[in-house]
Every structure is written in C-alpha cells, then in structure tokens.
Amino acid sequence: MILLETNNLGKSFGGLVALHDISLAIEAGEIASLIGPNGAGKTTLFNLLTGVYKPDGGQINFSGERIDLDTPFRITHRGIARTFQNIRLFNNMTALENVMVGRHCRTKLELIPALFRTPGFYREEHEITQSAKEMLKFVGLLGAGNELAGNLPYGDQRKLEIARALATEPRLLLLDEPSAGMTQAESLELVRLIEKISKEGVTILLIEHRMSLVMKVSQRVHVLDHGVKIAEGSPGEIQSNPKVVEAYLGVGEETREIQELGHA
Amino acid sequence: MSNLIEQLLNGLTLGSIYALVALGYTMVYGILLMINFAHSEVFMAGAFLGWATLTMAQSLPAPWGIILAFAVGMAGCGSLAVGIEKCAYAPLRRAPRLAPLISAIGVSIILQNAVFLWRNDFLAFPLVFPQIQIPLGAVQISLVQLVILASSLILMFFLWLFVNKTRLGQAMRACSQDREAAELVGIPVDQIISMTFFIGAVLGGAGGILYSLYYGSIKYNMGFVPGMKAFTAAVLGGIGNVPGAMLGGLLLGLAEALGTAFLPQAEWKDVFAFGILILILILRPRGILGERTSEKL
Amino acid sequence: MIRRINKTLRIQWPVLLLIFLAILLPLFLENTFYAYFIRILGLAGLYMIIALGLNIVVGYLGLLDLGFMAFYAIGAYSMALLSLAGYGFWWSLLASVLITMFFRLAVGAPVLRLRGDYLAIVTLGFGEITRIVLNNWDSLTNGPKGLSLLSSAAVQPIHFFHRTISTNTDFYYLILFFVVLCVVISARLEDSRMGRAWVAIRENEIAARLLGIELTRMKMIGFVASAAFAGAAGAIFARWENFVTPESFTFWESVMVVTMVVVGGMGSIPGVLLGAAIVVLIPEALRNVLGTEFVSWRYLIFGVALVLVAIFRPQGVWPNKRMSRELKLEEKGGSQNR
Numbered sequence: 001m002i003l004l005e006t007n008n009l010g011k012s013f014g015g016l017v018a019l020h021d022i023s024l025a026i027e028a029g030e031i032a033s034l035i036g037p038n039g040a041g042k043t044t045l046f047n048l049l050t051g052v053y054k055p056d057g058g059q060i061n062f063s064g065e066r067i068d069l070d071t072p073f074r075i076t077h078r079g080i081a082r083t084f085q086n087i088r089l090f091n092n093m094t095a096l097e098n099v100m101v102g103r104h105c106r107t108k109l110e111l112i113p114a115l116f117r118t119p120g121f122y123r124e125e126h127e128i129t130q131s132a133k134e135m136l137k138f139v140g141l142l143g144a145g146n147e148l149a150g151n152l153p154y155g156d157q158r159k160l161e162i163a164r165a166l167a168t169e170p171r172l173l174l175l176d177e178p179s180a181g182m183t184q185a186e187s188l189e190l191v192r193l194i195e196k197i198s199k200e201g202v203t204i205l206l207i208e209h210r211m212s213l214v215m216k217v218s219q220r221v222h223v224l225d226h227g228v229k230i231a232e233g234s235p236g237e238i239q240s241n242p243k244v245v246e247a248y249l250g251v252g253e254e255t256r257e258i259q260e261l262g263h264a
Numbered sequence: 265m266s267n268l269i270e271q272l273l274n275g276l277t278l279g280s281i282y283a284l285v286a287l288g289y290t291m292v293y294g295i296l297l298m299i300n301f302a303h304s305e306v307f308m309a310g311a312f313l314g315w316a317t318l319t320m321a322q323s324l325p326a327p328w329g330i331i332l333a334f335a336v337g338m339a340g341c342g343s344l345a346v347g348i349e350k351c352a353y354a355p356l357r358r359a360p361r362l363a364p365l366i367s368a369i370g371v372s373i374i375l376q377n378a379v380f381l382w383r384n385d386f387l388a389f390p391l392v393f394p395q396i397q398i399p400l401g402a403v404q405i406s407l408v409q410l411v412i413l414a415s416s417l418i419l420m421f422f423l424w425l426f427v428n429k430t431r432l433g434q435a436m437r438a439c440s441q442d443r444e445a446a447e448l449v450g451i452p453v454d455q456i457i458s459m460t461f462f463i464g465a466v467l468g469g470a471g472g473i474l475y476s477l478y479y480g481s482i483k484y485n486m487g488f489v490p491g492m493k494a495f496t497a498a499v500l501g502g503i504g505n506v507p508g509a510m511l512g513g514l515l516l517g518l519a520e521a522l523g524t525a526f527l528p529q530a531e532w533k534d535v536f537a538f539g540i541l542i543l544i545l546i547l548r549p550r551g552i553l554g555e556r557t558s559e560k561l
Numbered sequence: 562m563i564r565r566i567n568k569t570l571r572i573q574w575p576v577l578l579l580i581f582l583a584i585l586l587p588l589f590l591e592n593t594f595y596a597y598f599i600r601i602l603g604l605a606g607l608y609m610i611i612a613l614g615l616n617i618v619v620g621y622l623g624l625l626d627l628g629f630m631a632f633y634a635i636g637a638y639s640m641a642l643l644s645l646a647g648y649g650f651w652w653s654l655l656a657s658v659l660i661t662m663f664f665r666l667a668v669g670a671p672v673l674r675l676r677g678d679y680l681a682i683v684t685l686g687f688g689e690i691t692r693i694v695l696n697n698w699d700s701l702t703n704g705p706k707g708l709s710l711l712s713s714a715a716v717q718p719i720h721f722f723h724r725t726i727s728t729n730t731d732f733y734y735l736i737l738f739f740v741v742l743c744v745v746i747s748a749r750l751e752d753s754r755m756g757r758a759w760v761a762i763r764e765n766e767i768a769a770r771l772l773g774i775e776l777t778r779m780k781m782i783g784f785v786a787s788a789a790f791a792g793a794a795g796a797i798f799a800r801w802e803n804f805v806t807p808e809s810f811t812f813w814e815s816v817m818v819v820t821m822v823v824v825g826g827m828g829s830i831p832g833v834l835l836g837a838a839i840v841v842l843i844p845e846a847l848r849n850v851l852g853t854e855f856v857s858w859r860y861l862i863f864g865v866a867l868v869l870v871a872i873f874r875p876q877g878v879w880p881n882k883r884m885s886r887e888l889k890l891e892e893k894g895g896s897q898n899r
Contacts, residue, residue: 076773090764105773114753370867538686
C-alpha cells in the first residue's frame with residue numbers, strides 16, 4: 001500500500017527551480033532513501049512534505065489524502081515527523097523534556113487543567129512522562145534524560161532528535177542526514193536503530209550522503225540531481241546506474257563509496 | 265492651497281531628517297540583522313555636541329560656528345557609535361538574537377541618563393540662522409528649512425556615492441548580503457562593521473543638529489520619538505535598503521504633515537507615526553523596496 | 562502537619578519559611594521608625610507580580626516586550642473608573658483584569674506572527690500609544706491631571722469579610738497574597754504542557770512548529786495570561802494610591818520591568834522575584850546610603866546592569882533550573898547507561 005506519493009511536484013524560489021516534476025511513491029512499512037549531490041533539492045522536498053513550503057505545481061498525497069496545502073500542524077497530526085540537517089533541539093531543556101514536547105501533538109490539556117491541577121491533568125502528565133521515557137529508552141538515552149540537550153555529545157543529540165520525532169507517533173518518519181558528523185561506529189548503531197524503528201511499523205524516508213548507510217538500510221533508493229529525479233530502484237540497481245554515478249562524479253567521496261560498494 | 269504646500273514643505277524638511285537617521289538604522293540592520301536601539305541616543309548626542317560646540321565657539325564669525333558644530337557633532341557621534349559597537353554589541357555577535365537587543369536597550373538607557381543627570385530639562389539651541397522667509401512661488405520657506413533640506417540631500421548624495429561608487433561601499437554591500445562569504449573573499453568584516461556604525465552615526469548626529477536647528481531646543485530624551493519615527497521610515501522603505509531609508513523618511517515626513525492637517529494635537533502626530541509602523545509590519549513587513557527573506561531550514 | 566502541607570502543596574521548606582517571615586514582618590515594623598518600609602515592600606510586591614507576568618512573555622516565550630506597563634496602566638485606569646462609578650473592589654478587580662486581557666488580545670492578534678525584533682518595536686509603539694491616549698482623552702481619563710479616588714463619595718471602601726483594607730499594612734498583606742498566588746500560577750504554568758510548549762518556542766521556533774505546536778495560538782495564550790498579572794497589579798495600585806496618572810506608565814517603567822526579568826533570570830521564578838526586589842530596593846539603598854539626589858542614578862545602574870548581564874551572564878542572577886525536578890529515570894527493567 002502506498003503511504004506517501006508525490007505527483008509532478010515542483011517548487012521554485014524566484015527564478016531558481018529547486019524541484020521539477022518530482023513523482024515518487026513510498027510504500028507503507030518500507031525504508032527508503034533519498035540521495036543526490038548537494039543542492040539537488042532533497043531538503044526542499046522534505047520541507048514541502050512537512051508543510052513548510054507550498055508547492056508551485058503538483059500534489060502530495062498521504063494515505064490517500066491530499067496534504068500539500070496543509071499546515072505543519074495538520075501534517076504532524078496526520079503522522080509525518082522529521083529531523084533536521086542542522087540539529088534543532090531545545091538546548092536549554094532536558095533530554096526528557098525535549099521528548100515530552102514531542103508528545104504535544106498527541107495531547108490536549110491546556111490552561112485550566114494546568115492551573116487547577118485536575119486529576120485529568122496529572123493523568124496526562126504521567127502519560128507524557130512515561131511515553132517520553134519509553135522513547136528515550138528506545139533510542140538508548142534513558143540515562144541522559146536529565147541532561148540539558150545542549151550539553152549532550154553530538155551523536156546523542158541526533159538520537160534525541162529521533163526520539164523526539166518518534167514521540168509524535170508518526171506513520172512516516174523523515175530523517176534529514178541523520179548520520180552527518182557521526183563516526184562509523186555510531187553510524188552502525190544508527191542502522192540498528194533505523195531497523196528497530198521500522199520493525200515498529202514506522203515508514204522511513206531518509207536523506208543521506210553516507211552511501212554505506214544507504215545501501216545497508218534501504219529497500220528503495222530515489223536519486224535527485226539538480227531538482228530532477230534521475231533514478232529510482234533497489235540499492236543494487238542504483239549502484240550500477242551510470243546516470244547516478246555520473247551525477248556524483250567530481251564529488252569524490254560519494255563516487256568512490258558507490259564504486260567501492262559496487263565492487264564489494 | 266498654499267497652506268497645504270507649506271505643510272508639505274514642513275513634512276519634507278522633517279522627512280529629510282528622518283531619512284538621515286533612518287539610514288543609520290537600516291545600514292546596521294543590513295549588516296548585523298539587529299535593531300540598534302541606541303541610535304536614537306546618538307542622534308541626541310549629536311544635538312548636544314552641536315550645542316556644546318556652538319556655545320563654546322560663540323566668538324567665531326558666522327558660518328564657522330555651525331560648520332564646526334557639524335564637524336564636532338558628526339565626528340563625535342561616529343566615534344561614540346564605534347565605541348558602543350565594540351563594547352556592547354561585538355561580544356554578542358554569536359549570541360541569540362535577544363541578547364544584543366537587550367544590550368542596545370541598556371546602552372540607550374545609559375546614554376539618556378548620563379545626559380539626564382547632567383541636565384534634566386530643555387536646553388535652548390542657539391539660533392544660528394536668521395529667521396527669514398524665502399519666497400518660493402506662491403509660498404514661503406524659512407531659511408532653516410532650506411538649510412535642512414539642502415544639508416540632508418547633500419549628505420544623502422555623498423552616502424549614495426560612497427555606497428555605490430567606492431570599493432569600501434562595495435565591501436559594505438557585500439557584508440550586507442552575505443557576511444560569511446564576504447569574509448571568505450578577504451573583506452575585513454569587523455572593520456567594515458565598525459565603519460558602518462561610524463557612517464550611520466555621522467548621519468544620525470547631523471540629523472540631531474538639524475533637528476535642533478529646526479525646533480530650537482534639546483533635551484535628554486529628544487531622541488526617543490524621532491528615533492522611533494526614523495526606524496518606522498527605515499521599515500517603510502524596506503529595512504536594510506539604503507535608498508529605501510531615504511524614500512521612507514521623505515514619505516513618512518509627508519504623511520505626517522498631511523496627518524497633522526487632520527489631527528492638530530502634537531501627541532496624536534506621534535500616534536500616527538506609530539500606527540503607520542504597526543500597519544506596515546502587519547501588512548507588508550518588507551516595506552516598499554525591501555526583498556522577501558526567509559530563514560534557511 | 563508542616564510536612565503534610567509540604568506534601569500536598571509540593572513546596573520546599575525554605576519557601577514556607579520565607580512566606581512565614583513575610584507574614585510576620587509588618588507586625589514588627591508597624592509602629593517603629595521603619596514603618597515606611599512596609600510601603601516599599603508592598604511596592605516591591607506589586608512589581609513582583611508584574612515581573613512574573615512579563616516572565617511569561619520574555620522568560621518562557623523569549624519575546625521581548627517593551628510596552629508591558631501599558632497593561633498595568635489599563636488595569637489601573639479600569640479600576641479607577643469602575644470605582645468612581647461605584648462598583649465594589651473585588652468585582653472591579655476581576656473586571657479590570659478581564660479588560661486588560663481583552664486589550665492584550667486585541668493588540669496581540671495582529672502582531673504575534675512578527676519576528677522577535679519587530680515585535681519589540683511594535684510593543685514599544687503600543688505602549689506609547691496607550692500612554693498618549695490616556696494622556697489626551699480628557700473626557701474619559703482626565704488627561705495628565707489624572708483621576709483621584711479620594712474626593713468621590715461613590716468610591717466604596719474595600720471590604721474583606723468584616724475588615725476594611727485601607728492602611729499600608731492592609732495592602733501589604735493583600736499584595737503578599739497576590740504575589741503567592743501569582744507564583745503558584747506561574748509555577749503551575751511552567752510545569753505543564755503549555756509551559757513546555759512556550760519554552761520550546763523560545764528555544765527553536767521552527768522545530769516547535771514542526772512538532773505540531775501552533776505558534777501563534779501558544780504565543781497568544783502566553784501574551785494574554787501575562788496581561789492578567791499586570792492588570793491585577795495595576796488595579797491594586799490604583800486603589801492603594803487612590804490616584805492614577807499617565808506619567809506613572811512610561812517607556813521607562815516598561816524597561817524597568819524588562820530589567821527585572823532579564824537581570825533576575827529569564828524564565829526563572831525566583832530570579833524575577835529577586836530582580837523585582839533588586840530594582841525596587843536599589844533606589845532605596847541609594848537614597849539611604851548616598852543621599853536622595855542619587856536616586857535618579859538608578860536608571861543608569863539598570864542600563865549598565867542590562868549590558869553587563871547581556872554580555873556576561875545572560876541567564877541572569879538566579880537562573881532557571883529546569884533540571885531541579887530530578888525525575889526518576891530508572892524503571893523496572895533497569896536503567897540504560899549511556
């Protein structure tokens with residue numbers, strides 16, 4: 001069953017065409033990757049999917065319903081969550097509190113219950129705290145719960161962002177370069193985490209530059225270059241696709257990775 | 265009809281002063297993305313420095329007194345602004361956006377109160393120009409107004425020349441567009457920032473003296489309302505945009521003059537200007553000549 | 562029994578001790594040379610209430626509000642006008658708070674989506690507009706001459722059960738009650754879904770938005786809630802002074818309250834209480850140590866404090882301690898080590 005699909009999606013900024021005629025589909029339950037050289041439009045696509053930008057053409061369907069005109073509020077409620085290329089944690093809140101904020105969209109009590117400390121308030125706060133702890137445990141950060149997010153080591157910060165996104169109970173999780181800045185060891189941990197998330201039934205779409213991660217974890221890979229989709233397929237198919245290799249030529253690191261993986 | 269034209273001339277006169285001060289706000293905002301709250305106090309400092317110079321140079325023959333006053337006022341304000349930038353803003357360049365704002369407010373309070381503690385009431389500004397009216401077609405314009413208009417336009421012209429025709433001006437524009445990139449191509453960004461503050465303050469200080477020539481008196485808190493209006497002018501024209509500030513100043517002056525025709529009480533005039541500010545920010549925050557900007561996600 | 566109160570109210574004993582001392586203090590001071598100090602403490606209390614209100618906007622939400630005292634003024638004028646019309650204190654108090662909140666809602670609605678620095682200027686503008694309107698709308702507010710509550714027979718005394726509230730000591734206790742109430746309200750808001758959303762907005766607005774937090778709505782709630790504090794304080798002040806004039810509500814006053822919050826500690830309840838106390842007590846210290854002519858140096862001191870705090874100690878004198886709740890993280894199943 002197709003969970004997310006875009007049809008002829010386009011976005012321009014002034015005269016610059018960031019995305020043109022993007023059509024792709026993500027199956028429910030799969031792990032898909034979005035790759036491409038820098039400037040290809042990947043993060044722009046994420047921004048369109050999460051309601052930050054409105055498309056200039058085409059549409060986005062999530063679970064059969066049109067979402068390209070929805071606000072981020074609606075989209076989070078529908079079940080799409082994301083992490084960011086530059087980590088966007090709430091630095092002066094503890095790790096636990098960061099994840100608790102993730103529960104915001106699934107809870108509702110506001111002023112009056114908070115002021116009068118009703119039983120309902122305590123129930124909801126307990127639920128929020130408990131599920132936040134569950135999420136921290138899930139990503140392996142429970143011990144760091146009382147640390148200020150800004151003080152956590154880099155790898156833990158990335159994990160925390162994922163935990164926070166998971167707290168929104170998403171059906172689709174968008175990860176924007178989750179392994180950026182990680183060591184190879186941390187990256188392997190991330191692979192395990194992504195697979196663990198997938199086992200819970202969450203569909204995952206990731207933007208990545210680390211080819212080893214992409215190849216290991218994805219069932220499908222979509223390739224963008226200069227705002228246009230140039231290839232789509234299984235990791236194996238993408239590795240041997242000459243258009244993909246050509247797109248990366250000159251970038252060095254990734255081309256080498258792709259070619260090495262192709263020979264592995 | 266002639267009354268209307270005279271009102272419009274008043275508006276243009278004040279508007280040109282607003283434009284001078286607005287330039288200071290807009291240039292600093294263009295480079296640092298911060299509202300220099302203390303700029304209104306630099307305006308005030310210009311007036312006081314001008315007063316001090318004129319008072320001490322009373323024995324000098326006619327035009328030399330006021331020329332010296334301008335020189336001292338402008339140079340003094342320029343140095344003051346550079347000093348403020350180094351002490352109160354530079355340490356906060358990487359801090360969250362609230363911090364430099366708070367620091368700026370602090371500086372503003374310090375300057376106002378320093379003057380307040382010296383003289384807490386109005387001080388008469390020396391009458392430099394004879395009170396003569398010059399006929400202009402069907403209407404008359406006072407000599408002071410003519411001086412103000414001429415001085416402002418000359419200063420703005422020199423600024424325009426500087427920004428568009430010199431290498432330093434080009435460097436300024438580069439820093440305004442992309443500070444990191446400017447640094448990468450070898451532009452000494454810190455020095456350019458200091459220079460921006462200096463030039464903005466020179467214009468602001470000149471504005472302060474011109475304002476004092478027009479109204480005849482100065483006070484420690486004289487910068488507050490004109491500062492607000494100048495900021496409104498900068499936003500109206502498009503914050504960060506140099507010709508925008510000039511345009512905004514003149515437009516605001518004209519609008520205020522027209523508004524005065526309907527709301528004679530002085531304080532309502534100020535409400536009018538604030539109201540314009542709020543309306544622009546709500547309806548068209550980028551102003552007339554400004555460009556849309558959005559934060560990179 | 563103290564332990565019982567502790568557990569139900571979840572307050573720590575130093576706080577209870579402080580409240581206890583605060584209750585006793587006037588009884589010691591009352592008939593001595595230092596009786597005037599009761600009035601000063603009362604004023605400090607009023608500013609604490611205002612600072613707690615501003616703390617919601619500046620502290621939790623991180624939005625610079627430079628015209629907050631306008632709402633203090635609206636609260637004061639509402640109370641004055643209602644009292645002159647013959648309405649009793651308590652109902653007028655409630656009405657004044659609601660009126661203040663309404664104006665804040667009206668002002669906030671169009672401007673809350675503006676960026677931080679613009680919002681600062683706009684709030685400043687609104688503050689000035691309010692002052693100018695109060696100063697010029699003579700038929701309603703009597704302009705700069707102000708409104709006096711002393712001369713009119715229509716003004717009812719303030720009844721509290723069988724007592725009347727009229728002396729400085731009476732007002733001290735009234736204000737103390739409201740300070741404690743406002744602290745409780747602030748603490749409850751801070752430690753709630755709402756409070757966390759506010760701080761999230763301050764820390765990273767974009768992330769907060771993409772987690773499904775409705776920015777404008779959350780800001781609006783904080784905005785309006787803060788005005789309630791200012792309105793209440795203003796209303797109490799109006800009956801205490803029995804006189805309101807636009808000159809008590811200038812830009813300087815607004816800056817002073819910002820100083821209290823910023824210097825005391827943004828988002829920190831003990832911090833802003835301390836900030837309010839410092840700002841009110843500094844002029845007194847100046848007066849007693851250096852002489853009355855030095856009282857006007859206080860703004861200079863505040864300005865310097867703002868700059869120093871912004872550069873060297875942005876978290877304030879008594880920072881907000883979000884970690885102090887020490888949530889137990891170990892669950893059945895053992896703890897996870899990093």
